[in-house]
Amino acid sequence: xxxxxxxxxxxxxxxxxxxxxxxxxxxxxxxxxxxxxxxxxxxxxxxxxxxxxxxxxxxxxxxxxxxxxxxxxxxxxxxxxxxxxxxxxxxxxxxxxxxxxxxxxxxxxxxxxxxxxxxxxxxxxxxxxxxxxxxxxxxxxxxxxxxxxxxxxxxxxxxxxxxxxxxxxxxxxxxxxxxxxxxxxxxxxxxxxxxxxxxxxxxxxxx
Numbered sequence: 001x002x003x004x005x006x007x008x009x010x011x012x013x014x015x016x017x018x019x020x021x022x023x024x025x026x027x028x029x030x031x032x033x034x035x036x037x038x039x040x041x042x043x044x045x046x047x048x049x050x051x052x053x054x055x056x057x058x059x060x061x062x063x064x065x066x067x068x069x070x071x072x073x074x075x076x077x078x079x080x081x082x083x084x085x086x087x088x089x090x091x092x093x094x095x096x097x098x099x100x101x102x103x104x105x106x107x108x109x110x111x112x113x114x115x116x117x118x119x120x121x122x123x124x125x126x127x128x129x130x131x132x133x134x135x136x137x138x139x140x141x142x143x144x145x146x147x148x149x150x151x152x153x154x155x156x157x158x159x160x161x162x163x164x165x166x167x168x169x170x171x172x173x174x175x176x177x178x179x180x181x182x183x184x185x186x187x188x189x190x191x192x193x194x195x196x197x198x199x200x201x202x203x204x205x206x207x
Contacts, residue, residue: 005173006061012168013060014099017051020059023207034188037207041091054098055091055184055207060169064206070180072130073143073158080145083129085122085178086170087146089187095121095165104137105163112162113185120144121163123179137164146180 028036037055045053058064068087071080094100095107103124112119122144127136130144139161147156159182167177 002173009173011060012100012166018098023055025207030189034185037091037184052093052097054094054096056088056094057090057184057207058088058171060098061172063171065171065175068146068180070126070130070144070146070178073145083126083178084176085126085146085180086176087180087182089182089184091184094181098168100168101166103164103166105140105161107163108181108183108185110185112183114188116186118157118159118186119162119183120159121165121181122161123165123177124167125176126178126180127164129178139164144180 023037023040025033025036041053041055044050058066066087067084069082070085071082074080090108092108092110095102102121105121108119108121122130122139124136127139130142131139140163142161144159144161145156146159159180165179165181168179169175170177170179
């Protein structure tokens with residue numbers, strides 16, 4: 001029944017003509033990781049029959065849980081309301097390659113790199129949880145803080161929302177759909193997992 005419902009449901013992304021392959025970086029030094037990713041992406045983009053290429057540390061329906069708690073920035077004397085969200089680090093053109101509609105705002109660009117303002121794109125379900133009394137698209141320009149679920153996170157980060165996507169699955173069709181996308185260029189430590197997500201399988205990132 002689950003396979004049938006997945007096969008017939010509107011997934012929110014283009015599953016046909018989509019090919020995913022693991023990128024093994026075990027033997028690559030930390031300094032060369034970004035170069036290896038960029039080289040693989042550029043070479044694939046030149047191949048016949050390839051319309052678009054991107055890279056990510058997870059895909060919809062991949063059965064991997066990358067959870068983080070997220071809250072709107074509030075006044076110092078106001079308690080934060082934390083919401084669990086599924087976190088995925090993605091490369092340029094992720095939404096176009098996956099066929100995920102952007103409802104408002106923009107995608108990540110080459111300017112969203114190290115040293116630039118920390119940004120995020122959130123899904124419509126997460127926007128609805130963060131802004132229950134407003135249109136989800138009003139999230140653009142607002143700031144959120146995020147950390148690991150269930151723990152005080154000394155490395156909390158502040159992100160500015162630059163885009164809101166339509167709804168699409170997380171690790172399974174039945175799991176919650178609140179999602180937060182991060183530009184891989186701003187979180188490029190793919191082997192030590194700089195995002196620090198909580199996972200019920202492992203914390204070893206895969207691209």
